Every structure is written in C-alpha cells, then in structure tokens.
Amino acid sequence: MAKNSIKIKAKNKGGKTEVKALVKHVMETGLRKDKKSGKKIPAHYIKEVKCEHNDSVVFTANWGVAVSKNPYLSFKFTGGAKGDSIKISWVDNKGDTDSRSAKVK
Amino acid sequence: MVSIKRRAFLKGSITTGVLSVAIGAGLLKPNVVLAAWPEDAFSKKSLADALAALGASGAAESGDIKIKAPDIAENGAVVPITVSTSISGVEKISVMVEKNPQPLAANFELSSKCEGFISTRIKMGKTSDVIAVVQAGGKTFTAKKTVKVTIGGCGG
Numbered sequence: 001m002a003k004n005s006i007k008i009k010a011k012n013k014g015g016k017t018e019v020k021a022l023v024k025h026v027m028e029t030g031l032r033k034d035k036k037s038g039k040k041i042p043a044h045y046i047k048e049v050k051c052e053h054n055d056s057v058v059f060t061a062n063w064g065v066a067v068s069k070n071p072y073l074s075f076k077f078t079g080g081a082k083g084d085s086i087k088i089s090w091v092d093n094k095g096d097t098d099s100r101s102a103k104v105k
Numbered sequence: 106m107v108s109i110k111r112r113a114f115l116k117g118s119i120t121t122g123v124l125s126v127a128i129g130a131g132l133l134k135p136n137v138v139l140a141a142w143p144e145d146a147f148s149k150k151s152l153a154d155a156l157a158a159l160g161a162s163g164a165a166e167s168g169d170i171k172i173k174a175p176d177i178a179e180n181g182a183v184v185p186i187t188v189s190t191s192i193s194g195v196e197k198i199s200v201m202v203e204k205n206p207q208p209l210a211a212n213f214e215l216s217s218k219c220e221g222f223i224s225t226r227i228k229m230g231k232t233s234d235v236i237a238v239v240q241a242g243g244k245t246f247t248a249k250k251t252v253k254v255t256i257g258g259c260g261g
Contacts, residue, residue, distance in 0.1 A: 016220065029228070031206060047142050048141070048142055053218075056216075057216065058215075058216045058218055058219060059213065059214070059215060059216065059219055060141070060213070060214040061211060061212070061213050061214075061223075061225075062141070062142050062143060062147075062211065062212040062213070062214070063210075063211050063212075064147040064207055064209055064210055064211060064212075065207065065228075066202060066205050066207065066209075066210035066211070066227050066228045066229075067210060067211055067225060067226070067227055067228070068182060068183045068184070068225075068226040068227055068228050069182065069183075071225060071226060072185075072224070072225055072226045073223075073224070073225050074187075074222075074223070074224035074225070075213070075215070075219060075220075075222060075223050075224070076219065076220040076222045077216070077218040077219045077220060078218055078219075078220065079218055
C-alpha cells in the first residue's frame with residue numbers, strides 16, 4: 001500500500017501561493033515488456049490528483065500513462081496565507097490512494 | 106456564479122468524504138468513482154481525436170501561451186514541461202504529445218483562484234510536438250513546441 005508517497009512544498013509570496021508536490025509512484029504505462037519473461041507489464045498509474053486549500057478544491061490533475069515515474073506537479077493560486085492547509089490526494093487505476101496535508105510557508 | 110462555486114465546493118467535499126469511506130470499505134471500484142476522469146480523451150490514439158474528445162478541436166493558436174520545455178530531451182522518460190499563460194479565466198490546461206501512443210498526457214482542471222500555470226514531467230516516445238491546450242471562458246487556445254528526444258521513454 002501506498003504510504004507517505006507525497007511530498008508537498010507550499011510557499012506564499014506576495015499574495016500568491018505556489019504549491020510543488022512530488023509523488024512516489026511507478027507510473028507504469030502498460031506498454032513496456034518485462035525483459036526476462038517477455039510479458040507486458042500491466043499498467044499502473046495515477047489517474048487523479050486533487051489539491052485542496054483549506055478544504056476547498058483548487059486544482060485537479062487528470063493523468064494518463066504519459067506522466068513520468070515519480071511525478072512532479074506544480075501550480076499557483078492567488079490567496080492563501082501562511083499556516084493555511086494544503087491537502088493533496090491521489091487515486092490510481094488499481095484503486096490505491098494516498099493523501100497528505102502540509103502547511104503553507 | 107455564487108451558486109456554481111458553492112455547488113462545486115459541496116461536490117468536492119462530499120465526494121472526498123464519501124470516497125475515502127467507500128474505498129476503505131472496498132465497496133467501490135476506482136473507475137466508478139472517477140466520473141470526472143476523461144476516459145474517452147485519454148484512450149484516443151490520434152491527436153485530432155483526443156482534441157475532439159476534449160471539445161477542443163479547431164482551436165486557435167495563441168501567442169499568450171508559453172511552453173517551457175527542453176529543445177532536446179536526453180531522456181524521453183522524464184521531460185519537464187511548464188505551461189504558463191496570460192489568458193484570464195483558465196478552466197483547463199491539457200498537455201499533449203503528438204507522437205505518443207496516446208497523445209493526451211495530462212489534463213488539469215483549474216479553479217477560479219488558480220493562475221494559468223502548471224508544471225509537471227511527462228514521458229515522450231520520440232521526437233514530437235508538445236501541444237498545450239488552454240480552455241478558458243468557452244474558448245480554446247493552443248500552442249506547440251517541438252522537443253527532440255534522443256532516448257525514448259515508452260517501451261524498452
């Protein structure tokens with residue numbers, strides 16, 4: 001199971017908040033073949049990432065298989081203050097999920 | 106406008122609450138839960154089809170969209186892409202790679218508070234145009250940039 005798979009950095013500067021996140025995930029495309037057995041490795045990738053600021057959704061990412069392994073994500077929004085909470089959660093195609101909260105710095 | 110925001114907010118908070126319970130109990134499969142995930146657009150094999158599935162065909166090219174990506178990517182498995190735009194009221198930003206098996210790489214839904222800015226890393230099978238599609242206020246704008254890939258990121 002996925003645990004502690006998310007790293008979040010959120011910084012407030014001049015009334016804008018920039019959120020950067022790193023997720024640990026294999027992001028398998030389903031197109032690659034196992035070199036030993038020659039069988040295709042089944043797809044395993046994050047489908048949806050939801051980012052909440054003080055419990056309201058500000059940003060949603062829908063991902064396909066073409067997002068890199070251990071994906072990186074960054075976005076900016078206006079508003080937000082130091083100490084606000086940022087929560088990021090993801091769901092992958094196998095139903096695995098993880099979420100983590102961080103404070104805006 | 107107020108009611109729409111309220112609805113989106115309620116929907117968001119309710120689904121996350123219900124979702125975690127439902128998944129925890131093993132009641133729901135993820136493909137049932139993720140109604141918003143554009144399955145149709147991700148499954149398309151050609152750029153034109155994927156654009157059409159997003160409702161973005163016949164989009165105008167815009168100089169207000171900037172794609173920051175390397176001219177030459179040594180490793181196609183990790184290509185940093187940043188899309189920024191000065192267009193106001195951006196609702197959706199999509200990143201497409203024309204020559205990938207499935208051109209749509211990622212689709213981002215931005216709330217009204219967000220700036221027209223996203224950054225992520227994608228995989229590219231071979232040298233191709235990277236296309237940013239920005240949907241704002243019912244209109245669609247695109248921009249593209251060619252990225253050369255020396256080692257592909259799809260397949261082995």
